[in-house]
Amino acid sequence: MAESITIRKLKERFGDRIKVVPSPFDGMDTVAVKRGDIADVCRFLRREEDLDYDLFRDLTCVDYINETPRFEVVYHLYSISHAHAVRLKARVPEEDPTIDTISGIWVGANWFEREAYDMYGVKFNGHPDLRRLLLYPEFVGHPLRKDYPIDKEQPLVQLREEMKGVR
Amino acid sequence: MGIESALPEGIITTRLDKVINWGRKWSFFCYPFITACCGMEYMAAAASHYDIARFGAEFPRFSPRQADLMLVVGTISHKVAPVLRLVYEQMCEPKWVMAVGACACSGGFYRNYSVVQGADRIIPIDVYVTGCPPRPEAFLDGIMKMQAKVDTESILSRRN
Numbered sequence: 001m002a003e004s005i006t007i008r009k010l011k012e013r014f015g016d017r018i019k020v021v022p023s024p025f026d027g028m029d030t031v032a033v034k035r036g037d038i039a040d041v042c043r044f045l046r047r048e049e050d051l052d053y054d055l056f057r058d059l060t061c062v063d064y065i066n067e068t069p070r071f072e073v074v075y076h077l078y079s080i081s082h083a084h085a086v087r088l089k090a091r092v093p094e095e096d097p098t099i100d101t102i103s104g105i106w107v108g109a110n111w112f113e114r115e116a117y118d119m120y121g122v123k124f125n126g127h128p129d130l131r132r133l134l135l136y137p138e139f140v141g142h143p144l145r146k147d148y149p150i151d152k153e154q155p156l157v158q159l160r161e162e163m164k165g166v167r
Numbered sequence: 168m169g170i171e172s173a174l175p176e177g178i179i180t181t182r183l184d185k186v187i188n189w190g191r192k193w194s195f196f197c198y199p200f201i202t203a204c205c206g207m208e209y210m211a212a213a214a215s216h217y218d219i220a221r222f223g224a225e226f227p228r229f230s231p232r233q234a235d236l237m238l239v240v241g242t243i244s245h246k247v248a249p250v251l252r253l254v255y256e257q258m259c260e261p262k263w264v265m266a267v268g269a270c271a272c273s274g275g276f277y278r279n280y281s282v283v284q285g286a287d288r289i290i291p292i293d294v295y296v297t298g299c300p301p302r303p304e305a306f307l308d309g310i311m312k313m314q315a316k317v318d319t320e321s322i323l324s325r326r327n
Contacts, residue, residue, distance in 0.1 A: 135246065143281070150278075151278070153283075155283070156246070156249050160288055160291070
């Protein structure tokens with residue numbers, strides 16, 4: 001299959017700093033990025049006229065618990081004018097789970113990064129308001145990490161079975 | 168027949184419990200605590216086709232202080248549990264609670280970090296309506312079970 005304009009331009013601009021990875025399931029252009037490069041790559045994709053990735057679609061995280069680096073942050077971008085899409089993947093190590101924010105490039109990434117932080121504990125450097133998005137502030141840990149105990153609950157109120165003298 | 172024969176016409180005797188329970192069970196003031204999809208079934212049950220007005224329970228009260236029957240309809244997460252407890256505590260006696268749907272009864276298929284495994288871990292539940300979601304008929308059946316339960320109570324039993 002012919003190389004898409006996205007891959008060509010990324011290779012021209014970033015050389016070996018990026019790596020094209022196969023995506024047999026859906027055939028989408030998929031690029032592995034070093035975590036230090038993520039903001040540069042995103043800014044390039046957004047600003048380059050022939051690419052014009054103006055729509056931020058998704059950001060999520062995957063916990064590959066037995067691999068090193070452990071986490072992978074996955075980005076999905078789309079261009080409305082050119083109708084092309086790209087997927088970026090950046091590995092983040094367990095001992096320093098941080099990556100630069102892209103919320104300054106697409107505002108929509110703001111809450112997605114908060115969710116990824118909430119569920120996986122990946123911190124986004126430079127994020128304007130990196131609080132938990134869905135869980136309560138008292139929650140300890142990050143529940144979608146594969147080593148979070150599946151039955152562990154963190155109730156905010158005393159449960160009835162623990163109370164004395166209730167009907 | 169009995170003492171009525173000695174009384175003027177139009178006067179009958181009964182037990183105080185019976186007449187109070189009759190009033191209570193035919194005039195539930197529901198507080199719908201709706202958090203998920205079961206709420207659609209509650210709406211169907213409340214609307215004219217199924218019509219809980221036939222059971223005297225047609226007015227949802229959106230203040231717990233005016234309600235005597237709380238309907239826990241939908242998934243209760245640990246995040247919302249303090250709200251459920253607070254709303255329940257604000258209701259005046261006598262008060263009853265119906266858990267509607269699999270999630271409110273037991274957590275349903277959510278066995279995870281975020282969902283309370285049954286609303287009865289937070290507040291006492293009188294009637295459980297199963298289903299995911301329960302059909303309006305099941306909801307009405309729950310109302311009738313609730314009425315049957317109210318009928319068995321005595322005004323003395325809640326004094327302690």
